[in-house]
Amino acid sequence: MRLQYLFDLALVLTQKEIKVRYKSSFLGYLWSVANPLLYALIFYFVFKVIMKFNIKHYTLFLISGLFPWQWISSSISSGAGVYVNNSALIKKIIFPRSFLPLVQVLNDAFHFVVSLPIIAVFLFIYHMRPGASWFYGAPLWLVPTFFITLGLALAVASINLFFRDLQYFVGLFLTILFYLTPIFYDISFVPRRYRPLIFLNPFTPLITGWRQLLMANTVNTHDLLLSLGYAGLLFLSGFFIYRKLKSRFAEVL
Amino acid sequence: MRDAIVLENVSKVYSLSYTTTGVKNFLTHLPAYIKKMRKRRFWALKDISLTVHRGEAFGITGRNGAGKSTLLCLIAGVMKPTTGDIRIEGRVAPLLELGAGFHPELTGRENIILNGVLLGMTRREIKKKLPEIIAFSELEEFIDQPIRTYSSGMLARLGFSVAVHIDPEILLIDEILAVGDTQFQKKCLDRMLTFKKNGSTIVHVSHNIPQIKMLCDRVALIDGGRLREIKMAEEL
Ligand SMILES: Nc1ncnc2c1ncn2[C@@H]1O[C@H](COP(=O)(O)OP(=O)(O)OP(=O)(O)O)[C@@H](O)[C@H]1O
Numbered sequence: 001m002r003l004q005y006l007f008d009l010a011l012v013l014t015q016k017e018i019k020v021r022y023k024s025s026f027l028g029y030l031w032s033v034a035n036p037l038l039y040a041l042i043f044y045f046v047f048k049v050i051m052k053f054n055i056k057h058y059t060l061f062l063i064s065g066l067f068p069w070q071w072i073s074s075s076i077s078s079g080a081g082v083y084v085n086n087s088a089l090i091k092k093i094i095f096p097r098s099f100l101p102l103v104q105v106l107n108d109a110f111h112f113v114v115s116l117p118i119i120a121v122f123l124f125i126y127h128m129r130p131g132a133s134w135f136y137g138a139p140l141w142l143v144p145t146f147f148i149t150l151g152l153a154l155a156v157a158s159i160n161l162f163f164r165d166l167q168y169f170v171g172l173f174l175t176i177l178f179y180l181t182p183i184f185y186d187i188s189f190v191p192r193r194y195r196p197l198i199f200l201n202p203f204t205p206l207i208t209g210w211r212q213l214l215m216a217n218t219v220n221t222h223d224l225l226l227s228l229g230y231a232g233l234l235f236l237s238g239f240f241i242y243r244k245l246k247s248r249f250a251e252v253l
Numbered sequence: 254m255r256d257a258i259v260l261e262n263v264s265k266v267y268s269l270s271y272t273t274t275g276v277k278n279f280l281t282h283l284p285a286y287i288k289k290m291r292k293r294r295f296w297a298l299k300d301i302s303l304t305v306h307r308g309e310a311f312g313i314t315g316r317n318g319a320g321k322s323t324l325l326c327l328i329a330g331v332m333k334p335t336t337g338d339i340r341i342e343g344r345v346a347p348l349l350e351l352g353a354g355f356h357p358e359l360t361g362r363e364n365i366i367l368n369g370v371l372l373g374m375t376r377r378e379i380k381k382k383l384p385e386i387i388a389f390s391e392l393e394e395f396i397d398q399p400i401r402t403y404s405s406g407m408l409a410r411l412g413f414s415v416a417v418h419i420d421p422e423i424l425l426i427d428e429i430l431a432v433g434d435t436q437f438q439k440k441c442l443d444r445m446l447t448f449k450k451n452g453s454t455i456v457h458v459s460h461n462i463p464q465i466k467m468l469c470d471r472v473a474l475i476d477g478g479r480l481r482e483i484k485m486a487e488e489l
C-alpha cells in the first residue's frame with residue numbers, strides 16, 4: 001500500500017513535469033535534444049574543423065558523451081533549486097521530500113532515453129548500427145547514472161536551502177567538471193600519469209562507458225563496476241546529507 | 254474518550270540568520286556568523302501544553318504573528334518542535350494551504366490528481382473519488398480547461414474539493430474555510446460539520462469568531478507564542 005503510494009507519487013509528479021514541458025512548447029522533444037546537438041555542432045567546428053582532432057566519427061563521439069552529460073548536468077543544476085522553488089510544498093504539506101530531486105532526475109532520465117534514437121540515426125549515417133546489447137547495456141548503465149545524479153541532486157538541493165548562493169557555485173562546478181571529463185576528447189589523449197587522476201572524477205567511467213555502449217555496442221565491465229562504486233558512495237552521501245537537514249527545511253523557507 | 258493530539262511543553266525557536274546568507278558570506282565571516290546565529294533566535298512558541306480529544310473540534314485564535322500557523326505546522330509534522338513532545342493518534346490531513354502543487358498549464362482534472370497524490374492518496378483512490386470531487390467543486394464545465402483560466406475563487410473551490418475528500422481522522426485547517434463565495438463557504442462549513450459528526454477530529458485556526466462558534470467545541474487563545482487560555486466556544 002505504502003509502496004503503491006510512493007510509486008504513484010513519483011509517477012504523477014514525473015508525468016506532470018514531462019507534460020508541462022511538452023505542453024508549453026509544442027517542439028518540446030526537439031527542444032530537449034537541441035541543446036546537446038548544438039554543443040556537438042560547436043565542438044565539431046572547433047575541434048575537428050579548426051583544431052584537426054584525430055578522432056574517428058567525431059560527431060557520434062560527441063553526442064554519445066553529450067547526451068548523458070546533458071542528463072547529469074541538467075538534473076544537478078535544476079535539482080539545486082527544487083526545494084527553494086517549491087517552498088509551498090515544503091511548508092504546507094507532508095510528503096517524502098526526497099521526491100522533488102528524484103522527480104527532477106527521472107524527468108531528465110526520460111529525456112535522455114527518448115533521445116537515444118537520435119544517436120541511432122547518427123550511427124546509421126556513419127554506416128554503423130545499434131546492437132542488441134543496447135537492450136541490456138542501457139539499463140545497466142542507467143543504474144549508476146541515476147544514482148550518481150540523484151545523490152548529487154539531493155545534496156545540492158538540501159544544502160542550497162541553507163546557503164542560497166550554492167546554485168551559482170553548482171553551475172561553475174559543473175562547467176569545470178565538463179572540461180575534466182572526457183566528453184569532447186578521448187581518454188587516450190590524457191597523458192598516462194594523469195589517467196588515475198581523471199578516473200577520480202566519477203563522471204569519467206560513466207561517460208566513457210556510455211560511449212562504448214552507444215558506439216561499439218559493448219559493456220565495459222571495468223567502467224561499470226567503478227561507476228557502481230561511485231554511485232553507491234555518492235548516493236549514500238547525498239541521502240545522508242538530505243536526512244540530516246530535512247527536518248529544518250520548512251523553517252528556513 | 255481517547256486523545257487525538259497531545260502537546261506537552263512544546264516550544265519552537267526560529268533561527269533567523271540562515272536564509273539571508275550564502276556560502277561566500279559564511280566562509281568570509283565565519284566567527285561573526287556563528288555569534289550572530291546564536292543571538293538571532295526567535296521564540297515563536299513557548300511552553301504550550303494542550304490536549305485535543307478524539308472527535309472534538311478545537312479552535313485556535315489569536316492575533317497575527319501569535320504563532321497559530323507555527324503550532325499547526327508542528328502538529329502536522331512539517332516542522333519539529335525545539336523542545337517538548339507531540340503525540341498524534343490517527344491519520345492527519347494538514348489543510349494548511351489549498352491546491353498544493355497546482356500547475357497553471359494543466360487542466361482541473363489533471364490538477365486534482367496531482368494535488369491528490371501530494372496530499373497522500375494513491376491514484377486509484379483519487380480516480381474512484383474523481384466524480385465526487387468534481388461534483389463538489391461545481392466546476393464540471395471548466396474541469397478540462399487549464400487552471401490558469403480559472404478565477405481565484407474557482408481555484409480555491411478546486412483545492413478545497415480535493416482536500417475534503419481525503420477521509421482523514423484528524424483535520425488541520427489554517428484559515429482555509431474563508432474561500433469562495435458565501436454559498437460555497439457554507440458548503441465547506443457543512444462539510445466540516447459532517448466530518449465532525451462522523452467522528453473526525455478537527456483543529457481549526459481562524460479569526461472568524463462566528464465560524465469558530467458554529468464549528469468548535471473548545472477554543473484556545475494564543476498570544477505572543479504562549480497559550481493564554483482555553484474556553485468553551487460558547488463563552489467567546
Ligand atoms: N520560517 C520562519 N522563520 C522565522 N520566523 C518565523 C518563521 N515562520 C514564522 N515566523 C515568526 O513566528 C511568529 C509566528 O508566526 P505564525 O505564522 O505562526 O503566526 P500566525 O499566528 O499564524 O499569524 P497569522 O494570523 O498572521 O496567520 C511570527 O512572528 C513570525 O514572524
Ligand SMILES: [Mg+2]
Nearest residue numbers: 321322323427
Ligand atoms: Mg497563520
